[in-house]
Amino acid sequence: MSDYALELLSISCTFHSKDDPGQRYTAVADTTLRIRAGEFVSVVGPTGCGKSTLLNVGAGLLEPSSGIVKVFGQTLEGINTRAGYMFQTEALMPWRSAVDNVMVGLQYRGVPDAEAREQAEAWLSRVGLSGFGDRYPHQLSGGMRKRVALAQTLVLDPDIILMDEPFSALDVQTRQLMENEVLDLWSAKKKAVLFITHDLDEAIAMSDRVVVLSAGPATHPIGEFAIDLARPRDVAEVRTQPRFVELHTQIWEVLRDEVLKGYAQQLRKAA
Ligand SMILES: Nc1ncnc2c1ncn2[C@@H]1O[C@H](COP(=O)(O)OP(=O)(O)OP(=O)(O)O)[C@@H](O)[C@H]1O
Structure with a gap:
C-alpha cells in the first residue's frame, strides 16, 4: 500500500480568465504535493494564489488541466470518496437541526436513521455540543456552527480531511479553541489532513509540515518546512516557544515577497 494518503502530481489548472473570457489564466502550474497517512499538512500562500483550487482538485471536485491525483496509491477518478471537506x-x-445536519451524510450512505442519529449525537457531544442537537443553525453561534460542521465532516470517518480556511470567520479566542479541538480529534484518529490557511501562525501551530505557495499566476510550491514542535500542542502556548518564533521567521522570509506580490495583484485587479 502507498505511504501517501493523497498525492497531487504535477498538477496544472488553467481557466478562462474571469476578466477576459477570451484569455486563459493558469492558476496552478506543475504542482506536486504529497500527504502521508496520518500527516497534518498546511498550505499557505497569498490571497488568490490557488490554494482552494488545489484543495478542490484533491477533493475530486475540479479536474486539473494536467497532472494526476492519487488516493492511497490509486488514481482518482471523480469525487474523492475517502475525503471529507470543511x-x-x-x-x-x-x-x-444540528443533529439532522450531522446525520445527513450517513443517511446518504444508507445508514438506517436510528443508527445515523445515534452516531450524530455522539459526534455532537465529542465536539462539545451535547444537548444542542435540536437547535437550528440560526440558533447557534458562529463557533457552534463550525463545531456542527466539524461533526458533520468527522462522522463519516474520512481517511483524508480537507479543510479550506475553516475558522477564518471566527474571533481569535473561539478560533484557538476550535484549533485545539481539531488537534485533539486528529491526534486520536491520525487522519491525513490538508489544511489551507492564510494564517502562518495557525499553519505552524497545527501542522507537521507547512508548504508555501508562490503568488499567482502559475502558482507552485516555493518552500516546504517540517514543523518539529513537540505534540500535544496548545495552539496559543506553542506560539511563545523560541522554536516557533524561529520557524515563523524562516517561513515568513519565503512568504513575505509572495504576499506583497499577491497584494499588488489584488490592487491592480481592483483598479
Ligand atoms: N472556475 C474558475 N474560473 C476562472 N478563474 C478561476 C476559477 N477558479 C479559480 N480561479 C482563479 O484562480 C486563482 C486562484 O483561485 P483560488 O480560489 O484557488 O485562490 P486562493 O488562494 O484559494 O484564494 P483565497 O486566498 O482568496 O481564498 C484566482 O485568480 C481565481 O480568480
Whole structure:
C-alpha cells in the first residue's frame, strides 16, 4: 500500500480568465504535493494564489488541466470518496437541526436513521455540543456552527480531511479553541489532513509540515518546512516557544515577497 494518503502530481489548472473570457489564466502550474497517512499538512500562500483550487482538485471536485491525483496509491477518478471537506463558508442546511445536519451524510450512505442519529449525537457531544442537537443553525453561534460542521465532516470517518480556511470567520479566542479541538480529534484518529490557511501562525501551530505557495499566476510550491514542535500542542502556548518564533521567521522570509506580490495583484485587479 502507498505511504501517501493523497498525492497531487504535477498538477496544472488553467481557466478562462474571469476578466477576459477570451484569455486563459493558469492558476496552478506543475504542482506536486504529497500527504502521508496520518500527516497534518498546511498550505499557505497569498490571497488568490490557488490554494482552494488545489484543495478542490484533491477533493475530486475540479479536474486539473494536467497532472494526476492519487488516493492511497490509486488514481482518482471523480469525487474523492475517502475525503471529507470543511470549507470557509457555512455548509449547514438552515432547515435542518444540528443533529439532522450531522446525520445527513450517513443517511446518504444508507445508514438506517436510528443508527445515523445515534452516531450524530455522539459526534455532537465529542465536539462539545451535547444537548444542542435540536437547535437550528440560526440558533447557534458562529463557533457552534463550525463545531456542527466539524461533526458533520468527522462522522463519516474520512481517511483524508480537507479543510479550506475553516475558522477564518471566527474571533481569535473561539478560533484557538476550535484549533485545539481539531488537534485533539486528529491526534486520536491520525487522519491525513490538508489544511489551507492564510494564517502562518495557525499553519505552524497545527501542522507537521507547512508548504508555501508562490503568488499567482502559475502558482507552485516555493518552500516546504517540517514543523518539529513537540505534540500535544496548545495552539496559543506553542506560539511563545523560541522554536516557533524561529520557524515563523524562516517561513515568513519565503512568504513575505509572495504576499506583497499577491497584494499588488489584488490592487491592480481592483483598479
Ligand atoms: N472556475 C474558475 N474560473 C476562472 N478563474 C478561476 C476559477 N477558479 C479559480 N480561479 C482563479 O484562480 C486563482 C486562484 O483561485 P483560488 O480560489 O484557488 O485562490 P486562493 O488562494 O484559494 O484564494 P483565497 O486566498 O482568496 O481564498 C484566482 O485568480 C481565481 O480568480
